[in-house]
Amino acid sequence: MQDNAPVSRESDGKDLFSKFDPIIKMREDLLSSGVEDPFNLVMEQVLSPTRAICNGRETILLGTYNYMGMTFDPDVVDAGKQALSDFGTGTTGSRVLNGTYQGHKDVEDALKEFYAMDHAMVFSTGYQANLGIISTIAGKGDYIVLDIDSHASIYDGCKMGDAEIVPFKHNDIEAMEKRLKRIPEGAGILVVLEGVYSMLGDVAPLKEMVAIAKRHGAMVLVDEAHSMGFIGENGRGVVEAQGVIDEVDFIIGTFSKSVGTVGGFCVSNHPKFEIMRLVCRPYTFTASLPPSVVATAATSIRKLMHGSDKRAHLWENSKRLHAGLKALGFKLGTETAESAIIAVIMPDLGQGAAMWEALLKEGLYVNLARPPATPGNMTLLRCSLCAEHTTEEVKTILDIFEAAGKKVGII
Amino acid sequence: MDRAAVDARIRELIEPFNKKGITITEDTSFANDLEFDSLTVMDFVAEIEDAFDIIISMNQQAEIERYGQLVDAVHKMQAAS
Ligand SMILES: Cc1ncc(COP(=O)(O)O)c(C=O)c1O
Numbered sequence: 001m002q003d004n005a006p007v008s009r010e011s012d013g014k015d016l017f018s019k020f021d022p023i024i025k026m027r028e029d030l031l032s033s034g035v036e037d038p039f040n041l042v043m044e045q046v047l048s049p050t051r052a053i054c055n056g057r058e059t060i061l062l063g064t065y066n067y068m069g070m071t072f073d074p075d076v077v078d079a080g081k082q083a084l085s086d087f088g089t090g091t092t093g094s095r096v097l098n099g100t101y102q103g104h105k106d107v108e109d110a111l112k113e114f115y116a117m118d119h120a121m122v123f124s125t126g127y128q129a130n131l132g133i134i135s136t137i138a139g140k141g142d143y144i145v146l147d148i149d150s151h152a153s154i155y156d157g158c159k160m161g162d163a164e165i166v167p168f169k170h171n172d173i174e175a176m177e178k179r180l181k182r183i184p185e186g187a188g189i190l191v192v193l194e195g196v197y198s199m200l201g202d203v204a205p206l207k208e209m210v211a212i213a214k215r216h217g218a219m220v221l222v223d224e225a226h227s228m229g230f231i232g233e234n235g236r237g238v239v240e241a242q243g244v245i246d247e248v249d250f251i252i253g254t255f256s257k258s259v260g261t262v263g264g265f266c267v268s269n270h271p272k273f274e275i276m277r278l279v280c281r282p283y284t285f286t287a288s289l290p291p292s293v294v295a296t297a298a299t300s301i302r303k304l305m306h307g308s309d310k311r312a313h314l315w316e317n318s319k320r321l322h323a324g325l326k327a328l329g330f331k332l333g334t335e336t337a338e339s340a341i342i343a344v345i346m347p348d349l350g351q352g353a354a355m356w357e358a359l360l361k362e363g364l365y366v367n368l369a370r371p372p373a374t375p376g377n378m379t380l381l382r383c384s385l386c387a388e389h390t391t392e393e394v395k396t397i398l399d400i401f402e403a404a405g406k407k408v409g410i411i
Numbered sequence: 412m413d414r415a416a417v418d419a420r421i422r423e424l425i426e427p428f429n430k431k432g433i434t435i436t437e438d439t440s441f442a443n444d445l446e447f448d449s450l451t452v453m454d455f456v457a458e459i460e461d462a463f464d465i466i467i468s469m470n471q472q473a474e475i476e477r478y479g480q481l482v483d484a485v486h487k488m489q490a491a492s
Contacts (some may be wrong), residue, residue, distance in 0.1 A: 148453055164468040169457065182466045376450065
């Protein structure tokens with residue numbers, strides 16, 4: 001035997017990747033049925049917030065969370081171009097060192113105006129905003145009470161911190177209250193909720209939940225990623241629509257949906273909020289957003305304040321699509337349209353993928369969600385509407401759903 | 412409640428979740444023997460929490476792999492509360 005021969009682990013074929021074998025198999029099984037890979041789609045050209053060329057076909061986009069269609073707004077695009085030429089391509093630094101430009105201050109001002117709140121802190125993504133705020137404010141001995149269907153970024157924020165994590169059944173007011181009651185006297189409590197849950201497009205009973213949380217002395221954080229610019233009189237989210245915006249302690253949001261670019265934020269009225277900039281690691285130990293991104297975000301946010309006509313049209317689209325799909329016989333995630341997300345429930349992953357592919361071939365892109373990311377391990381076709389979808393387009397979308405649903409045998 | 416009483420109560424609660432009707436011992440694993448997925452875990456934990464008026468946080472759940480460990484944990488918690 002040679003002394004320097006590498007140790008072979010081939011014999012049992014196992015290495016650190018072996019734990020991924022089940023998911024590799026699930027993927028292979030799916031692709032071997034001949035469907036196009038739903039998780040490998042390339043948009044070759046993007047024509048507008050609602051149209052793209054995918055695999056050589058012109059496609060209606062119905063799964064991009066681009067709710068307010070700001071991605072091609074001429075004012076927003078111009079602001080980005082201007083900042084790109086004035087401030088360069090990137091900051092090459094952290095917000096707390098060399099990475100805070102005038103544009104970062106300006107977008108934080110725009111958020112303070114939009115939400116009418118005292119403090120705003122911009123992160124590089126919404127994922128990092130949840131990660132940072134949750135892991136930092138809830139520490140050892142504190143309790144985080146959260147909805148079981150919370151977004152991955154909320155769970156990861158919980159996991160990164162040292163608090164006790166207590167989930168409760170989705171949107172179940174009583175289950176939440178029971179858990180709050182059992183928390184030891186004197187422990188700090190953070191309740192984490194979402195305005196709109198993005199899997200089924202359902203809205204949380206925030207009015208009741210926030211009142212109960214406050215009665216138990218908890219601080220409340222609401223993730224409004226899927227409602228900004230659209231729900232509530234001023235587009236401030238479900239907290240505004242249900243009249244509890246003054247009771248919640250923190251709102252988390254993202255620029256990657258209604259705002260139409262990338263970035264995340266937290267707004268708050270807490271008098272000590274600014275200290276977060278120094279103690280929140282996902283804020284400190286990463287580079288800040290490029291100047292062009294914050295310029296587009298600030299312009300977009302200020303335009304969203306005056307978007308009531310667009311909001312009304314988006315609601316109309318959402319209601320029309322919901323009613324139409326229901327009439328065609330599809331099973332939907334909610335009884336009525338509660339948000340701009342309409343989730344179509346598929347019988348299983350195989351038929352879901354077949355339906356997804358049939359829609360794509362007819363020129364419609366929706367979002368395929370599969371277990372284990374989904375509640376109840378359902379397979380969903382998530383449709384997200386845009387204020388720029390015309391009434392005609394919604395009709396076309398329904399025609400495509402009808403044709404594909406019949407082809408696959410779901411309706 | 413002594414450990415035997417806690418054990419007896421949990422045996423009642425686990426019944427509807429024991430789909431294959433396997434014999435449960437101190438060493439029975441929730442993931443491997445009972446094949447609990449994350450949804451089942453959530454429902455089962457909620458039943459136990461309500462029955463004993465306790466909280467079993469996700470941090471604590473991560474430490475509990477076998478039936479006996481669950482009985483120990485619940486016994487300790489309900490004695491403290
Ligand atoms: C509820 C929720 N929170 C946070 C995020 C993260 O946002 P971002 O895309 O900015 O990281 C998302 C979207 O992915 C989300 O759906």
